[in-house]
Amino acid sequence: MTDIAGRIDAANQEALRRIFAGDPVLVDVVPAAEAIPALWERMILHAGPPVDWSRMCGPMRGAVAGIAVFEGWAPDLEAAAQMAGEGAFDFQPNHHFDAVGPMTGMTTISQPVMVVENRAFGNRAFCTINEGLGKVMRFGGNDAEVLDRLRWLRDGFGPAMGKALRSGGGIPLKPLVARGLTMGDEMHQRNVGCTGLMLRALSPAMAASAGDLKELSRALAFIGGNDQFFLNIAMAMGKAIMDPVRGIEASTVVTAMSRNGTDFGIRVSGTGDTWFTAPVEMPEGLYFPGFTEADANPDMGDSTIVETVGLGGFAMGAAPAVAGFVGAGTASEAANFTRAMAEITLAENPEWTIPALDYRGVPSGIDIRLVVETGLAPTINTGIAHREPGIGQVGAGVVRAPLACFRQALKAFAGQMGVA
Amino acid sequence: MSAVILNRVRKGLYIDSVALMRFSRSIAGLDGVEEAALMMGTPANLGILKDAGLLDGTGEGASGGDLVVAIRASDAAQAEAALVEAERLLDQPRGSRGEGAVWRPRSLRAAVAQMPDASLALISVPGDFAVAEARKAIRRGLHAMIFSDNVPLAEEVALKREATELGRLVMGPDCGTAIINGVPLAFANRLPQGSVGIIGASGTGIQEVSCLIARLGGGISHAIGVGGRDLGDVVGGISTLAALDMLARDKLTGHVVMISKPPSPEVTARVLARAGAIGKPVTVCFIGAAPMAMPANAEQVFTLKDAALKAVGIGEETTPRKPDIPAIAGRRGIRGLFSGGTLCAEAQAVLLAGRLQVTSNAPIPGALVVGAAEDGHLLLDLGDDAYTRGRPHPMIDPEVRGGPVREAMKDPALAVLLADVVIGHGAHPDPAGGLARAVTGARGRRAPLVIASVTGSDADPQIRSAQVSTLEEAGILVAPSNADAAAWARDAVGS
Numbered sequence: 072m073t074d075i076a077g078r079i080d081a082a083n084q085e086a087l088r089r090i091f092a093g094d095p096v097l098v099d100v101v102p103a104a105e106a107i108p109a110l111w112e113r114m115i116l117h118a119g120p121p122v123d124w125s126r127m128c129g130p131m132r133g134a135v136a137g138i139a140v141f142e143g144w145a146p147d148l149e150a151a152a153q154m155a156g157e158g159a160f161d162f163q164p165n166h167h168f169d170a171v172g173p174m175t176g177m178t179t180i181s182q183p184v185m186v187v188e189n190r191a192f193g194n195r196a197f198c199t200i201n202e203g204l205g206k207v208m209r210f211g212g213n214d215a216e217v218l219d220r221l222r223w224l225r226d227g228f229g230p231a232m233g234k235a236l237r238s239g240g241g242i243p244l245k246p247l248v249a250r251g252l253t254m255g256d257e258m259h260q261r262n263v264g265c266t267g268l269m270l271r272a273l274s275p276a277m278a279a280s281a282g283d284l285k286e287l288s289r290a291l292a293f294i295g296g297n298d299q300f301f302l303n304i305a306m307a308m309g310k311a312i313m314d315p316v317r318g319i320e321a322s323t324v325v326t327a328m329s330r331n332g333t334d335f336g337i338r339v340s341g342t343g344d345t346w347f348t349a350p351v352e353m354p355e356g357l358y359f360p361g362f363t364e365a366d367a368n369p370d371m372g373d374s375t376i377v378e379t380v381g382l383g384g385f386a387m388g389a390a391p392a393v394a395g396f397v398g399a400g401t402a403s404e405a406a407n408f409t410r411a412m413a414e415i416t417l418a419e420n421p422e423w424t425i426p427a428l429d430y431r432g433v434p435s436g437i438d439i440r441l442v443v444e445t446g447l448a449p450t451i452n453t454g455i456a457h458r459e460p461g462i463g464q465v466g467a468g469v470v471r472a473p474l475a476c477f478r479q480a481l482k483a484f485a486g487q488m489g490v491a
Numbered sequence: 492m493s494a495v496i497l498n499r500v501r502k503g504l505y506i507d508s509v510a511l512m513r514f515s516r517s518i519a520g521l522d523g524v525e526e527a528a529l530m531m532g533t534p535a536n537l538g539i540l541k542d543a544g545l546l547d548g549t550g551e552g553a554s555g556g557d558l559v560v561a562i563r564a565s566d567a568a569q570a571e572a573a574l575v576e577a578e579r580l581l582d583q584p585r586g587s588r589g590e591g592a593v594w595r596p597r598s599l600r601a602a603v604a605q606m607p608d609a610s611l612a613l614i615s616v617p618g619d620f621a622v623a624e625a626r627k628a629i630r631r632g633l634h635a636m637i638f639s640d641n642v643p644l645a646e647e648v649a650l651k652r653e654a655t656e657l658g659r660l661v662m663g664p665d666c667g668t669a670i671i672n673g674v675p676l677a678f679a680n681r682l683p684q685g686s687v688g689i690i691g692a693s694g695t696g697i698q699e700v701s702c703l704i705a706r707l708g709g710g711i712s713h714a715i716g717v718g719g720r721d722l723g724d725v726v727g728g729i730s731t732l733a734a735l736d737m738l739a740r741d742k743l744t745g746h747v748v749m750i751s752k753p754p755s756p757e758v759t760a761r762v763l764a765r766a767g768a769i770g771k772p773v774t775v776c777f778i779g780a781a782p783m784a785m786p787a788n789a790e791q792v793f794t795l796k797d798a799a800l801k802a803v804g805i806g807e808e809t810t811p812r813k814p815d816i817p818a819i820a821g822r823r824g825i826r827g828l829f830s831g832g833t834l835c836a837e838a839q840a841v842l843l844a845g846r847l848q849v850t851s852n853a854p855i856p857g858a859l860v861v862g863a864a865e866d867g868h869l870l871l872d873l874g875d876d877a878y879t880r881g882r883p884h885p886m887i888d889p890e891v892r893g894g895p896v897r898e899a900m901k902d903p904a905l906a907v908l909l910a911d912v913v914i915g916h917g918a919h920p921d922p923a924g925g926l927a928r929a930v931t932g933a934r935g936r937r938a939p940l941v942i943a944s945v946t947g948s949d950a951d952p953q954i955r956s957a958q959v960s961t962l963e964e965a966g967i968l969v970a971p972s973n974a975d976a977a978a979w980a981r982d983a984v985g986s
Contacts, residue, residue: 204535296535357512360519360528360561361543395509403591410594414601445598466512 075321075488079341079440082322086340087418087436089319090380093312094191097304098241100233102225104180106197107168111180113144114161118176118373119331120346121164124155128332130211130368133460134175135160137213141221142179148213148461166327166338170197171310171373173303174209174456175332182221183229187244187307189315196310200224200232201303203296206463209372210456228290235276242272244308245422248382251301252433253426257390259374259383259452260467262301269301270294302374309376318343323484324417325437328379328449328472332371332456337476339439342483349475354455356396356468368458370470375451381420381435384450384469385412389425389433393452396468402427408450409434415441415449439484442477494525494563497570498550501558501581505531511558514580521576523569524562529577532557599627613676614663615639621664622646629659637663637718638677644725647718651729660733666716667917668694670701673711678886678917681950685710686745687802688738690731692722695831695886695913696750696778696795699946699973702955703799706948706971712743722754728762735762739769747773748802750795750833753780753856763789774801778836779855793844795837796974814968816983819906819940825980826899826939827870827909828892830885830922831946834911834973835872841977842868845985852877868984870909871895886918889925896926900933900941907980908939911973914947914958923958927965934966940983941967944976 104110115135117127127135136151139160145151154160165172172178177199184197202220206212236242247268248256254264274291281287294300310327317326322340329336336346351370358364377383387394387408394405406427412434413419419432437449448471455466506514511529518527528545530536532553540546545561553559560577564570596602603609612628614621618641625635635654642664654661662669668691669676673684678694682705689711691697697714704711715738717730731749738744747769754762754777766773767786775791776798777783785791792798825842829835832853839855849858850867852875859867872878873885873892885891892910899908908930912922919925923945930941943962947955959969970976 296533357509357516359539359543360515360526360530360545392507392509395507395513399592400509400513401591403593407592407594410601411597413604414597441598441600447597467509 078321086316086322086324089316092191095187095244095308095311096241098188099186100229103182103184106184116165116178119329120336122331129459130456131175133211134177138177171306173374174372187311189311192315196307198303198307210464212463234280239276252389257386258305259377260393261390263298265301309380323439328375329373330370339480347476347480349473354468354470358466362465368456381433384452386433388428439477439480448472495567495570496547497562498547499560500553504558518577523565524573526563532559618642629654634660640665662716663718666718668697669716670714680915683710688712688744689714689748690734691750693833696833699795707803709803750776753777794974796972822906823984824905825868825907832872838977845981889922893929896929897933900938905939906984908941909980910943912945914953915951923961931965942976944970944973
């Protein structure tokens with residue numbers, strides 16, 4: 072009994088060591104096919120644990136149809152949807168290919184992906200470029216405007232950003248996130264500070280390598296005009312940090328939380344690559360004009376990887392405004408979200424601290440035992456997609472991870488450890 | 492009738508988007524408003540407003556640094572009213588809204604992280620979970636006070652054995668009273684610190700003895716509750732023995748008082764043997780027990796009052812205050828209605844010592860159980876499980892005693908109604924008021940004499956002297972202690 076507890080403690084210490092030792096650096100933007108050699112024609116990576124077309128929610132179906140047209144696999148959205156129903160596409164989770172994607176999380180061969188390298192462990196993680204707000208593919212949008220923007224990201228913006236990054240040797244992300252936390256970002260709903268810092272870091276090199284000033288201006292305006300530009304970088308960073316934590320025998324630390332709009336799934340270090348899933352929950356939040364909760368799709372996206380590393384809902388105390396989506400929206404309530412997450416995590420990040428909480432570190436290393444014992448589910452800050460395909464983002468809010476995932480994981484873990 | 496769209500642009504006013512979404516929600520909920528939004532006038536936001544049918548020529552002219560208020564309402568008056576309300580929200584001071592949210596840890600682990608020098612955990616959770624929480628506490632190096640009851644006996648034993656190995660103290664289960672380092676826990680009183688340490692299996696017994704010691708000029712080092720079953724044969728006094736050892740080591744403690752029902756001979760022998768070895772004077776009060784052999788450093792007493800007197804070094808009261816007890820012609824019955832179980836037991840001991848016949852729902856040795864005899868003075872413990880099932884304890888809700896009091900006040904055969912009033916943390920804010928109202932409301936021409944005592948101190952939230960005045964104003968005789976109240980009742984029917 073004590074022997075098992077001791078083994079778990081030692082394994083979790085190793086997990087924490089790997090989390091805190093991570094050294095994520097944004098190094099490149101390359102076509103997905105180059106980053107992920109296993110990607111092939113008609114293969115579509117999506118957010119969350121595995122899901123097939125028959126169980127996909129509306130916005131994910133909308134995104135699938137849109138990306139199929141974008142890749143030239145279907146002449147139009149209707150044909151694309153029909154092909155999907157007939158099994159023409161190979162659906163796989165991003166997480167199985169070192170990748171993550173926000174909301175619907177579409178990743179296909181020709182899309183540009185940002186590359187974050189964890190220099191402490193040598194692994195890389197990938198994420199597509201954030202498209203902006205409103206009608207965008209990650210929220211299920213798929214009309215001509217959406218597809219045109221994706222083409223520009225592929226042909227113009229992506230290559231320019233990649234070139235700039237390669238010329239400068241990469242941008243270390245850990246110090247950048249530490250500064251963002253002092254500027255009111257929590258890296259899920261709030262990325263204003265980090266987006267500004269990223270723009271500051273990128274623009275000299277982008278200007279130096281620009282061929283066309285108008286194109287450069289458009290690229291810089293695209294970053295500066297999108298408060299969430301940094302989100303996808305933070306996600307690739309989270310994936311790059313957490314992947315080396317996978318597969319530590321006897322560790323109860325969560326290595327991924329992810330949702331596909333139908334199921335919520337978690338992976339735990341000590342139970343390897345098994346997904347423990349439960350139905351996703353509905354966020355509580357605020358809606359854009361013209362929309363209500365009746366329009367909302369349940370929780371979706373790989374973006375919960377930022378909560379897995381201690382940001383997002385876990386760092387709510389750094390971004391009091393985000394707490395306004397629920398409750399009274401006071402700064403003290405925001406701080407309490409972070410304090411509550413400290414109840415289910417093993418340590419505080421020594422480098423990512425929150426000034427308003429007397430420089431407490433963000434709560435890191437979610438322990439499935441603590442989640443089950445306290446009944447406190449991880450808090451997740453999230454965007455909200457329309458439930459129908461093709462419409463896009465309708466709001467934003469806060470949601471909980473389903474406790475059932477953690478109970479299942481703990482049961483499986485106990486079985487593996489030989490505890491009845 | 493067609494809808495009216497009304498926009499207003501506030502130049503150069505920036506407000507956070509989430510705050511604006513909250514405002515939007517409240518404006519959209521106003522009468523006659525079909526849709527409303529407050530947004531910064533960025534191109535993307537203007538697009539959203541346009542798609543939502545909210546944008547007019549005014550809003551279209553906004554730039555990214557301007558705030559747009561956009562309303563669509565059923566008529567112009569409604570739109571204008573909504574606009575006024577929106578501007579009011581924008582201009583109201585957004586200062587502090589009171590105290591802010593308070594943080595309370597949800598687990599022992601988080602509580603200990605917040606208070607690293609904590610040494611004790613008070614556990615009050617449903618009985619099925621109490622032992623699990625207590626285990627976590629003792630394994631973290633904390634002593635545990637378990638307020639919860641309904642803990643399986645076997646689990647209590649296992650827990651206390653583990654605590655002994657870890658050198659930790661488990662108070663309870665069902666421990667309602669303790670004072671540790673001057674801090675009253677659960678049902679306890681605010682008293683000066685001093686040299687008397689108390690170990691008690693009963694809450695009200697500890698309260699009465701500790702309050703009397705304070706009133707006699709003494710003070711309490713620690714009052715340690717061990718739970719009602721600790722001195723039973725199954726547990727065998729594990730926590731009592733641990734508490735004796737701790738008080739033996741404690742520098743502040745110069746005298747130890749032990750309070751309990753009479754344990755079995757085997758447990759008595761074990762506990763007295765340990766008490767005899769602590770090197771400090773001990774006063775033993777096993778209420779209802781016969782005189783027994785004591786170790787050299789120990790002395791046996793038979794009431795809580797005598798325990799307090801012994802503890803402060805007064806062997807016997809020199810000039811006990813005696814009231815003028817009015818003559819009660821032709822009536823002989825005493826009815827005791829107690830909220831404290833040990834106070835009921837002490838009153839029985841006092842009456843039995845006066846050779847009166849006593850009946851009780853919680854009889855001590857020598858008293859009869861209710862139903863066994865018709866005559867005999869009836870002393871009831873209203874905190875007994877039979878009375879509190881599905882109802883609050885009479886210490887929390889004095890109205891539980893209201894019915895029996897009113898009934899007694901109308902009983903022509905009764906000479907004396909005897910009652911206790913227990914105050915302090917956890918108790919009702921005004922128990923004397925409750926008793927006084929029940930007594931005065933039901934007092935007839937041939938009502939019994941009412942005698943009571945107040946267990947507590949002037950430092951308690953209810954203030955003992957104020958509680959005494961409330962009783963006296965209702966014509967209730969207030970004795971300085973529960974034992975005195977019982978003695979006065981005994982004298983009244985004996986006279």
